[in-house]
Amino acid sequence: MKKFLKTSLWIVGSLIGLIALFLLSVWIYSGNTPEGGTKIAKKGWAQIGGIPQGYFIRGENEQNPVILFLHGGPGSPELSMIKDTELEKHFTVCYWEQRGAGMTFSSNTNPATMTTKQFVEDTRQMTDSLREWYGVEKIYLMGHSWGSYLGIKTIEKHPELYYAYIGIGQVCNQLESERQAYDYIVAEACKAGDTKTVEAFEAYDKYADDFPSNDYLLKVRTNSMNKYGVGIKHKDCSMFDIAVDLLYYRGYTYMDKIHYLQGTMFSLNNMFHRIIDDNLFETSTQFEVPVYILQGKYDYQVSYQLAKSYLDSIDAPHKEFFIFEQSAHSPNLEEPKRFVEVVKSILSLKNRN
Secondary structure, rough: OHHHHHHHHHHHHHHHHEEEHHHHHHEEEOOOOOOOOOOOEEEEEEOOOOOOEEEEEEEOOOOOOEEEOEOOOEEEEEHOOOOOOOHHHOEEEEEOOOOOOOOOOOOOOOOOHHHHHHHHHHHHHHHHHHHHHHHOOOEEEEEEEEHHHHHHHHHHHHHHHHHEEEEOOOOEHHHHHHHHHHHHHHHHHHEEEHHHHHHHHOOOOOOOOOOOOOOHHHHHHHHHHHHOOOOOOOOOOHHHHHHHHOOOOOOOOOOHHHHHHHHHHHHHHHHHHHHHHOEHHHOOOOOOOOOEEEEEOOOOOOOOOHHHHHHHHOOOOEEEEEEEOOOOOOHHOOOOEEEEHHHHHHHHHHHHH
16 A cells, blocks of 8 residues: 555656646746847737737848738737748738737637727737838738638728738638538548548538537547648648647747637637638628738648639739648648748739739
8 A cells, every 4th residue: 555655656746747847848948039030020019909919020121011910710829830931031020919819818808809890900000000110101911811811801991001912721711611621521531441530520510500619620620630631731730749839939928828828719719700600702802902812722721612712703903823732721831932932922013013
């Protein structure tokens, strides 16, 4: 009995020690400077929509054109995942952390303010701040995933503020996209004899009123998409690696990291249904600024085919669809060299017009 107790205490003590070392290492790898080694590396706060909202700015020359980057999720800022800084050699990029997300998250955030209308207004105010700081009339708006939905809604209401809009993994009819992904993964799993995945999906009705539920998204859909190469990345996607990037990102303080984790679920609970309930084919098709969509060929997290059809359906002064042959949902992370080339080509189009 004494031996058992001694062994148990040793195991518990070891676990506590390991947890303490892990938390200490996360704290050590915390700070206030965005990584990447760019000449411009700022972290700050702006009063946006009545609350302090956080942002990072990276770049090499303050005279370069300005991009406001709208992260995905909702609730998932992406700077900790972005390793390549080539884009910042040509643009000054603001990575803003939206209401309820990342270091902007606060337990005092009123869920009633988590609306598309408020997010569009927040985006306008963040845009105006950048225009004032850099003395420019217009900037570029770039949105990824959820951020692409927000981007579309923003340029629809405030076209005068932007040279162009660039959508990455463009959301347009997310409910239909989720159903297409469901069918694709079940079909691929059947081919592979992956009965566990098939059974997991069949536990959910893709035509149910609550589809896709948080339970489905978190327990089944996201991991299966990554497993079959149609989710966040086409190859080498690990949620563990993404978590490590976040926890050991030196641009975040220890509390920023805690707020990031809290904001992820807060934003998902309060905002994801906004894109499920809205079909942009019906609500957002007329634009006064150029629209460019950059989509991974293997993207089922946000349907490649639907995004292409959406661009075909809209009216804009100029529109163009760029296919990334080796990517799923994140061509900016998966094919960074081509991604920068495409964004630079968009700049050159503006300069010629």
